[in-house]
Amino acid sequence: MGWTIAQIPDLSGSRALVTGGSSGLGQQVALGLVARGASVVLAGRDENRLAGSVAGIRAAVPAADLRVLRLDLADLSQVRRAADEVLNSYGTIDLLFANAGVMATPERTTADGFELQIGTNHLGHFAFCCLVLPTLLATPHGARVVVTSSFAHRMARGIDLRSLTADRDFRPYRRWGSYAESKLANLLFMLELQRRSMAAGLALTSVGAHPGYAATNLQQAGPAMDGATGGSRAMSALNRLVAQSAEHGAWPLLMAGTQPGLPGGAYVGPSGPFELRGRPRLVGMCAAAGDPVLASQLWEASEQATGVRFP
Numbered sequence: 167m168g169w170t171i172a173q174i175p176d177l178s179g180s181r182a183l184v185t186g187g188s189s190g191l192g193q194q195v196a197l198g199l200v201a202r203g204a205s206v207v208l209a210g211r212d213e214n215r216l217a218g219s220v221a222g223i224r225a226a227v228p229a230a231d232l233r234v235l236r237l238d239l240a241d242l243s244q245v246r247r248a249a250d251e252v253l254n255s256y257g258t259i260d261l262l263f264a265n266a267g268v269m270a271t272p273e274r275t276t277a278d279g280f281e282l283q284i285g286t287n288h289l290g291h292f293a294f295c296c297l298v299l300p301t302l303l304a305t306p307h308g309a310r311v312v313v314t315s316s317f318a319h320r321m322a323r324g325i326d327l328r329s330l331t332a333d334r335d336f337r338p339y340r341r342w343g344s345y346a347e348s349k350l351a352n353l354l355f356m357l358e359l360q361r362r363s364m365a366a367g368l369a370l371t372s373v374g375a376h377p378g379y380a381a382t383n384l385q386q387a388g389p390a391m392d393g394a395t396g397g398s399r400a401m402s403a404l405n406r407l408v409a410q411s412a413e414h415g416a417w418p419l420l421m422a423g424t425q426p427g428l429p430g431g432a433y434v435g436p437s438g439p440f441e442l443r444g445r446p447r448l449v450g451m452c453a454a455a456g457d458p459v460l461a462s463q464l465w466e467a468s469e470q471a472t473g474v475r476f477p
C-alpha cells in the first residue's frame with residue numbers, strides 16, 4: 167500500500183526543471199514526469215552526461231519533450247549564467263527540483279572558495295532558486311519547489327554558519343559531517359522558502375523529499391574524487407545489498423512534486439524501516455530542521471555568501 171507513480175496526475179502543459187538531471191534520481195524524476203506529459207529541462211554540468219541521460223529517457227518515452235541546461239552549482243558565475251538562460255528562454259517553470267548533489271567528497275572548494283558540499287548542495291541551489299523565481303512565479307497554477315534532502319540530515323550537529331564563508335581554517339574537515347550539514351541546510355532552506363513565500367503572498371509551495379538509500383552514482387562519485395577505490399568498492403557492495411533502485415528512490419521526489427494539494431513544508435520519504443526503502447509517505451525531520459531562527463540565520467548568511475537576494 168502507499169503512493170505509486172500511477173498516482174501522478176496528467177502533467178500535459180506543465181514544465182519542470184530538474185537539477186542533477188544527468189544521472190541517478192534526477193534522471194528518474196525526469197522520466198516519471200515526461201511519462202505523464204510534462205516538458206522537462208534537465209540541468210547538469212556536463213553536456214555528454216546530459217546527452218546520455220536524454221537518450222536514456224527517450225529510449226523509454228520516445229516523444230519526451232526534453233531540453234538541457236548547463237548548470238554548475240559549484241560556480242556562482244555559472245549559476246547566474248544558467249539562471250539568465252532560464253529567465254530568457256522559458257516563460258514559465260511550474261516545478262523546480264533542487265536535486266543535484268555530491269556526498270562525502272574529499273576536502274575541496276567551489277570556484278568561489280566555499281567547502282564543496284555546502285557550496286554545491288546548498289549555496290548553489292539557494293542562488294539558483296532565488297534567481298529563477300520570476301520564472302517560477304510566472305506560472306498561473308502556482309509553482310512548486312522540491313528540495314532533495316537525506317536521512318543523513320539527522321546526523322548533522324547543527325549548522326556552523328562559518329561554513330558559509332570562504333574561510334575553511336576554523337575546524338577540521340569531516341566529509342560525512344559536511345554532507346549531513348548540507349542536507350540539514352537543504353531542509354532549513356526548503357522551510358524558510360515556504361515561510362518567506364507565504365509572508366510575501368507568493369503563489370509558491372516549497373516541499374522536501376528524500377529517497378532513502380538508492381543505488382546511484384552518488385556513492386561512488388565522492389570516494390572516486392581522491393582515488394579512494396577501497397571506499398568506492400565498499401559503497402558498491404553496500405548498494406547491491408541494501409539499496410533500492412534509482413527508479414524507486416525517485417518516487418518520494420515525484421510524490422512531493424506532483425501530489426495535488428500537498429501543503430508547503432511537507433517532507434516525503436520511503437515508508438520502510440529506517441526510511442531506507444519502500445513506498446513514499448509523509449515523514450518527519452529532526453528538530454533542528456524545523457528551527458525557524460536557525461533557518462532565518464542560514465538564509466541571511468546564504469544571501470551574504472552568494473550575493474543573491476530573495477526578490
Ligand SMILES: NC(=O)c1ccc[n+]([C@@H]2O[C@H](COP(=O)([O-])OP(=O)(O)OC[C@H]3O[C@@H](n4cnc5c(N)ncnc54)[C@H](OP(=O)(O)O)[C@@H]3O)[C@@H](O)[C@H]2O)c1
Pocket residue numbers: 185186187188189190191192209210211212215237238239240241265266267268269286287314315316317376377378379380381382383384385387415
Ligand atoms: N542515492 C541516495 O541513496 C541518496 C540518499 C539521500 C539523498 N540523496 C540525494 O539525492 C540527490 C541526487 O543524488 P543521486 O543519488 O541521484 O546521485 P548521482 O547519480 O550522483 O546524481 C547527482 C547529480 O548531481 C549532479 N551534480 C553534482 N555536482 C554538481 C554540480 N557542481 N553542478 C551541477 N550538478 C552537479 C551530478 O552531475 P554529474 O553527472 O555532472 O556528476 C548528478 O547529475 C543528491 O542531492 C543526494 O544528496 C541521494
